[in-house]
Each structure stands twice: as C-alpha cells, then as structure tokens.
Amino acid sequence: MVKKAENIIVGISIGDLNGIGSEVVLKTFEDTRMLELCTPVIFANVKILSFIKKTLQLNVNLHGIDKMEQIVPGKINVLNVWREGVNLEFGVNDENVGKYAVRSFTAATKALKEGLVDVLVTAPINKYNIQSEEFHFPGHTDYLDQELEGDALMLMVQDGLRVGLFTDHIPVNEVSNHLTEALIHKKIETVHKTLIQDFGITRPKIAVLGLNPHCGDNGVIGKEDDAVIKPALKKMFDKGIMVFGPFSADSFFGLSQYEKYDAVIANYHDQGLVPFKTLSFGNGVNYTAGLNKIRTSPDHGTAYEIAGKGEADYNSFKEAVYLAIDVYNNRNEHKELVKNPLKTKQKQL
Template identity: 50%
Template sequence: MSNEKIKVAITQGDINGIGYEVIFKTLADPKITELFTPVVYGSSKVAAYHRKALNISNFSLNNIRSGEEAHPKRVNIVNCLDDNVRVELGKATETGGMAAFEALKKAVEDLKNGFVDVLVTAPINKNVTFSDKFNFPGHTEYLAEQFNATSHIMLMVSPKLKVGVVTGHVPLRDVAELLTMERILDKIRVLEKTLRIDFTIRKPRIAVLGLNPHAGDNGLIGDEEINVIAPAIEVARNEGIMALGPYPADGLFGSGDVGKFDAVLAMYHDQGLAPFKSIAFSEGVNFTGGLPVVRTSPDHGTAFEIAGENKADESSFREAVYLAIDVFKRRKMHDEISSDPLKNADRRDLDGSDQ
C-alpha cells in the first residue's frame, strides 16, 4: 500500500451553523496534518468570520483553487463562494443553503477528478439547501445520483452499534407503502457488503427490525412482517447472508441483545436513529454505504441555537474524519487482496474460508 497521505475533503456545511466550529476544533491539533491532508471547501472570508466569533487564534488556512494543489503539511481551503456572502449566525437563510451546496458541488467535482480521496460533510439545513439545483432530501441522495449508486444505505456507526435504515428522509405516513420485499432485500444486501468490505467483518450478523409494535404480534398488529419483511429475510438467508428477524425494536434495543449483532436494519429513520443517538450521540458517525467513494458526516445537525458560542462538541466530526480514512484504507486493502490470487490463497488458509 502507498504511504502517501490521504486527502480529506471537508465541506463547510451551512455557514450559519456550527460547521466551521467543529472543523476548526478537529483540525486545531498541529499534528493532525501528519495523519492526513485536510482540504476544506468553503470560504476563507467565512472562515475568518467564524474564527473571530469563536475567538480562535493561531489557526491559518492555505488558500488553493482545487484539491489537486493541497499542501500536505497545511490545512487547505478551496474558495467556493464570492467574498460578498453574508453570515447570519443561528439563522436559516437562503444564502446559507446556497453556500452549503456550492461547497458540496466543488468537493464532489474534485472527488470525481481524483484530486481528493474521501469526503466528510459538515451539517446542512435541508429547508434552505433544497432548491432547483439541489432537489434532494439530503446529502445521501445527492451523492447517490452523482456517483450512479443505485443501491446505497444510510448507516449510523459507532464502536458500540451500527444501524442502517430501509427508508430515510420520508414522512412516516409513507413508510409502510415504501416497504417492499425488493427494497428491504436490497438494503440487506448492500448492508452486508458494506460490513464485509468497509468494516472487514467476515460473516456479518444483521438484525432486521419489524415495522409494527411487537413486530406485528403474528399479524395482530399489522401484517408487513409476515408478508414483506420475513420473506425478504428468507431470500437473503438463501443467498448466504446472516440476516435474522424481524425483531421488535423496543425488545432488541431494550434487552441488550443488540450486542450479539454486527448491525441492525431499521425500517424507518427514527426507529433506528433515536436509539442509536441515545446510545452513541457524541461518537456517532453517519456513513453512506454502497457508494463507490467514501463519505461520512457527524451524526448531528447545524445546531443553529449554539452557533458562534464555542459550545459545539467536535467529537462526532472528528470520528467522521477518522472513519473516512479507515474505510478508504480497508477498501484499498480489499482491492489489493482481491486482485492478487496468492494473497487470496493465503487468506483462505488463515481464516478457513475454503472449508
């Protein structure tokens, strides 16, 4: 493997939120550039505004035009906005949304060109970012289109727990209709592949949740478990995937049995993310599985209510950077092993996978 440092593209997110604060706090350690080369996509003027608001000194940014020019021993910034952009801390503004999208667009362009290696996105406010140019519920859907990923999954990651969702940013009233056997099976498959390749879990065990209370109680409280979820699990198991369930969400998370699994597949956003964030909020990372590129983000939002107050916890953002680097290295290792028949043979001898 190459010893060349990984270039981490970091988007500024909403300029009125805590994006710059968690970026500054994560990159403040002078030794950080020994681990990777940071390339922030945003605005040096907006960065200076936040630095002043947060009273941060001794932190300089190296201005570049693209990730290709990144200095390996500096914190680099690619200017994506004109200098007239206005910061209004704590407010959801059209300008804030536009600025978030421009930074994301430029970072994705550099990622496609191979100028940077991985992408870490600071939080956006979907209400103001949503526009004719950004007609997506969030980062995940935009990146899936940009990189032609037909199968992808939003996966929340922490050392204690990994939770994926079948349906993401959709109204709760639409969930049951969106839960088809094909969709659930697709998410099980992409989750299994992600766990195997990106997290080097050789034979992942996946707990699949039911949709209804008590996982439907044998059809007494809804029949999605019987007609849709269980059949999808059965097909997955016939393909050699260790998918188990459907489990009642409260029982699985409440009993501690969740620790017996490598990941949980929830049917909808809050079913999975509410318990995840209660267990692992400060260290949780949002990872997009199924993309040909590596993308992570912190598991929190723009936190407008504390913007500019120096109260933001950067732990989740820091973990997002580290996870992106780790997954990039694991994928590289997987590709090297897959392309080398001798290494494949050695691996079979070691793990007994030819038995």
C-alpha cells in the same frame, strides 16, 4: 499503491455557515496530530473561515488555495470555491447562506468523483434553505446517490454499533408502502457488502427489526412482518447471508441484543436513529454505504441555538474523519485480498 497517511486527501464541505459546521471542522484540526493522519481540503472561502476562526478564537492556520494542485500536506487547505463576501449571522436560517452550502457541497462532490480527494466528510446543512430550482434534494445522501455509482444507504456508526435503514427521509405513513421484498433484499445486500469491504468483517451477522409493535403479534397488529419481512429475510438467509429477525424493536436495544450482531437494519428513520443517538452519546457518524466513493458526516445538525458561541462539541465530526480514513484503508485492503485469494486464506487462518 497504498498512500501514506498524510497523503490521504479528505475533502470537506463546509455546510451551513450560520450553523456550527465551520466550528466543528476547525476545532477538529486544532489538534495538529490530525494532519499526520490526512490532508484536509475545505471547500469554502479562506477569508470567511479566517473570520470565523478569529470570532471563535480558534488556534488554526489556514492555507488558502485556488486549485487542487496547490494542496500542501501538513496544512489545513481551504479551496476558494467563491471569492465574494458572504454576510453571516450565526443561528439564522438564511437562504443566501444555503446557496453557499450547496456550492461547497457540489464542488466537493465533483472533486470526489474525479478522484481529486480520496474521501468526503460533510458538515451539517439546513435541508430547507438549500432548496432551489438547481438543487432540489432532501439532503446530502440523495444528491450523492444521483452523482455516484451504487445505491446509497444511511448507516449510522459508533464503534461496533451500526444501524442501517430500509427507508429514511419519507413520512411514517408511507413506510409500509415502500417495504417491498425487492427493497429489503437490496438494502440487506448493501449492508452485507459494506460490512465486508468497508469494515473488514469476513462473515457478518445482520439483525432486522420488525415494523409493527411485537412484530405484528401474528397479524393482530399488522401483517407486514409476516407477509413481507419474514419471507424476504428467509430468502436472503437461504442465499448465504447471515440475516436474522425480525426482532421486536421495543426491547431490542434495551436488552443489548444489538451487541450480538455486526449491523442492525431498522424500517424507518426514527426507529433506528432514536436508539442509535441515545447509545452513541454524540460520537456517532453517518456513513453513506453502497456507493463507489466514501462519504461520512457527523450525526448532528446545524445547531443554530449554539452557533457562534464556541460551545459546539466536535467529537462527532472528528469521528467522521477517522471513519472515512478507516473505510478508505479497509477498501484498499479488501481490493488487495480479492486480487490475491491466498492472502484472504492466510488472514482467515
């Protein structure tokens, strides 16, 4: 059964309370039209968010609840994950505040796993102050990869621009050691599948960037492009996946070659995210592809330098909510098309 828009429940983890996360979340839902698209549930504490709302002079009405059964459509629901007060100091890296970011995130993930929320949108965390004996992950994605079925892949999205990564949060000097044929195949298959089921693209075209300058110049500046990447791409192409490359990374975005493809896969974090963030102008979204559940986040961090000043741009978070809802609807439509192949043929016609 297809849900009405306002009944799509968007779970939101609050992130680092000393950063801009709470601000961009609340600013997003200042526009009451957002409540016609979904029902938000923020995993935090209603008193703390009321304090932040008052401090930043935001015009939102918060509905505090103690269990998911109390959710009210048309309201900004705040599930009280904890009751005690938290000492906030905007712009400060605080380990204690980091613990509450983890409590919010793990509670929201649990609700996502149990189907109590339909999608998850995560506000920014500080990757350093969340570390503990109980939670030792580089960030959201690695924890979700453990808790949810599938293989997580970071896919940055802004309209038709989609940039994925073969490797993400690892040192640059370890990238070449991680680039195996098996990894390349797995990531390409994940991107191919998500373009079909999550973005509704029937025959997606994928571009892959080269690892070395000028793709190694026939082995003069590194052998990985010829020895590993090219053979791996050929095998995927022969299997019927429309994957092309490797392309020289230095000119690929500058020449707008990305516009010819439905997704681009970079070899490491900065190779993909530097051009993406340059082109997305603060409207980009981080989508975790490859999982059995849907999670998005804004493409920025805690921004301590402007926290508590009311200056944060909320567009990226708003776009993260939009994308989560779109992917939710696309997945449901894809499931229906798989059940009824006749609809698939009619759609292609």
